[in-house]
Each structure stands twice: as C-alpha cells, then as structure tokens.
Amino acid sequence: MRNIRTTKFILSTSFILCASFAANAQEKTISHPLVDNNYNGTAWALATVLLFAFGGLIYVFSKFSALGKEDKAPASVGQRFARLNAKFFTKAIPLEKEADHLLDHDYDGIQELDNSLPPWWKYGFYFSIVCAVFYILRYHVWKTGPDPEQEYNTEMAIATKQIEEYRKKAGDMVDEKTVTLADAAGIAEGKKIFQSNCFACHGQKGEGGVGPNLTDNYWLHGGTINDVFKTIKYGVPEKGMQSWQKTYSPSQIKDLASYVKSLAGTNPPNPKAPQGDPYEEKASTNTAAKDSTSVAKK
Known part of the structure; x- marks a missing residue:
C-alpha cells in the first residue's frame, strides 16, 4: 500500500508541476530565437516528458518490488520479472484460462x-491524451x-541568417x-582593384594597351567568368601577366573578374584591335535576359 500511495503521490506531483510549467509559459512572451534566448518551449516539453517518465519508472519499480511480497516464499528476480511482464507489459491471459476467453468468431478453426x-x-x-x-x-x-x-517564418528567418553567415x-x-x-557591390569593388x-596594361576603361x-x-584565354577568374588567378607569365592569387583573396579576384566581364560592349575610345577567338554565349535558361556575349577558349 505504501508503494501505491508513493506512486500516486509522485504522479500527482508530476501533473501539478506540468500545470505550473504551462501557467508559467502563459505569463512569458515568446520571443524570436534570433533575438534572445527566452524561448522555453523545448525546455517545457522536455521537462514534462521527464516528469512523466520518472513517475512511470517509480510505478514500475514499486510493482516489481511488491510482486515478491505477495507469496510467503520470497520470489526470485526472474519470477518477479515474469509476473511484472504478465501484469504490466503484456497482461496476457494465462494458457490454462484461454478457453474461458475465446470469442465466438471462428475462421477455419482459428478462434479469436x-x-x-x-x-x-x-x-x-x-x-x-494528456499531451494533447x-x-x-x-x-x-x-x-x-x-x-x-x-514556426515556418521563424525557421526561414534562421535559415536566411545562416545562409548569410555561410556566404560571409x-x-x-x-x-x-x-x-x-x-x-x-562586388563589381564596384572589382573596379577599384582594376583601376x-x-x-597600366589594359587601359583605364579596358580598351587595351600592352594587354x-x-x-x-x-x-585569348576564354571569356566565361570561370576563364577570366582563372586567368587573373594564375596569370599568363609567358605574355607578361603576373599571377594575382598571392596579392588578392579569391573573393577579390571574383570581384575583379566580374568587373572585367561587365566591360563587354562598353565601346571605349581608341580600342585595341581584337585578339583571340569570339563566340556567342547563350543566356541562362532560368532567366529571360537576352543572350550575352562570350567566347570559347582558344
């Protein structure tokens, strides 16, 4: 009886504590997780589950300890577990009493x-049900x-912030x-690097000179953004163009290559004669932009 009373007390306390958690949550305003850390929904749910789990364990152990006291002779651990399994986990009808619990349903000799x-x-x-x-x-x-x-808007805001941090x-x-x-903004930074x-080699407006x-x-070496990036990064030593990968970071080289790409079709005064091979690069199928000019590698 003492174990049963103890179990009831623990379970009742668990319900009271869970209700107090809910009342406390009502008083607090849920704030955005990106703003501060007052959002306690997860902690509240976890505390509720732990309290119920704790009460359930106490109940099982009390049952387990009581099984050995029902008989005059003390029961072994194996016998206690078998009884606990029969009463709590399965509660199956003993074999000798199955005949008394058979239903009238008969399917080809198989009864329920x-x-x-x-x-x-x-x-x-x-x-x-309680959780519901x-x-x-x-x-x-x-x-x-x-x-x-x-929740969707909050997760999307978190994901957006994570993407921004990753990109940085x-x-x-x-x-x-x-x-x-x-x-x-990157092209503007690339313009500063270019100027x-x-x-000195390509002219103030990209019209050409030594280069x-x-x-x-x-x-001469491909006109895609990938080709221009590669040319700037590794240079063309045999033609006098140095490698810039030790001078500028990859993001700076990206900005510079993007600025060079933006010069296409600007028609500055006194342009140098064409060098290399031309070809038309088709616009991306994902946009409605017109075809942009590009070239194949030589």
Whole structure:
C-alpha cells in the first residue's frame, strides 16, 4: 500500500508541476530565437516528458518490488520479472484460462482470443491524451507557443541568417570551378582593384594597351567568368601577366573578374584591335535576359 500511495503521490506531483510549467509559459512572451534566448518551449516539453517518465519508472519499480511480497516464499528476480511482464507489459491471459476467453468468431478453426491491450500501450495512449490537452491549451487557448505558420517564418528567418553567415565565411572558398558573377557591390569593388593595378596594361576603361582589349567579344584565354577568374588567378607569365592569387583573396579576384566581364560592349575610345577567338554565349535558361556575349577558349 505504501508503494501505491508513493506512486500516486509522485504522479500527482508530476501533473501539478506540468500545470505550473504551462501557467508559467502563459505569463512569458515568446520571443524570436534570433533575438534572445527566452524561448522555453523545448525546455517545457522536455521537462514534462521527464516528469512523466520518472513517475512511470517509480510505478514500475514499486510493482516489481511488491510482486515478491505477495507469496510467503520470497520470489526470485526472474519470477518477479515474469509476473511484472504478465501484469504490466503484456497482461496476457494465462494458457490454462484461454478457453474461458475465446470469442465466438471462428475462421477455419482459428478462434479469436479476447486479450486485453498491453498496459504500457494503454498508458502511452493516456499519456498522449494528456499531451494533447496541454497542446491545445498552450497553442490554441493560451497562445503562448508559435503556430505552424509562425514556426515556418521563424525557421526561414534562421535559415536566411545562416545562409548569410555561410556566404560571409565562404567568400574566400571560390575557385575557377565554382565562381559566379558578383553583385553590383562586388563589381564596384572589382573596379577599384582594376583601376589600381590593371589599367597600366589594359587601359583605364579596358580598351587595351600592352594587354588585350577587354571590352569586345574576343578573348585569348576564354571569356566565361570561370576563364577570366582563372586567368587573373594564375596569370599568363609567358605574355607578361603576373599571377594575382598571392596579392588578392579569391573573393577579390571574383570581384575583379566580374568587373572585367561587365566591360563587354562598353565601346571605349581608341580600342585595341581584337585578339583571340569570339563566340556567342547563350543566356541562362532560368532567366529571360537576352543572350550575352562570350567566347570559347582558344
């Protein structure tokens, strides 16, 4: 009896504590996880599960310890577990009593036995009902938790922030295989680099000088963004162009290559004669932009 009273006390305490958690959650305002750390929905749910699990374990152990005291002779651990399994986990009808619990259904000589549902299954079902009640109160009555749309918006905001942070860290991870055109800000940075180091050979406006004209659709070493990036990165030592990979970071070379690509079709005064081979590069199938000019590798 003492074990049963103790178990009831622990389970009742668990319910009271769970209710207090819910009341406390009602008083607090759920804030955005990206703003601060006051969002305690996960902690509340975890505490509820742990409390119920703790009460359930106490109940099982109390049953286990009581089984050995039912008989005059003390039961072994194996016997206690077998009885506990029969009463709590399976609650199967003993073989000698199955005939008394057979149903009238007969399928080709196979009869149905009226076994009870396993207690653990029933208790789990009751527990799910309790969780459903708390769920309704929290999300639909007290409205202290985010609804699915709010959760979606929160996760999307978190993902957006993570993508931005990744892009900041991954800026210097580009190479000639993965480089893409920079945005307007990147092209502006590339222009500054060009006017500081490249104008001596290619002219202030890319019209060409010692180096080739960068504004037409003729290229000596390929005109895609990947080719231009590679040419700037490794240089062309046999023609007097140095490698810039030790001077500029990959993200800076990306900006510079993007600025060079942006010079196509600008028609500056006094352009140098075309060098290399031209070819038309088709626009991306994912945009409605017109075909842009590019060239094949020589």
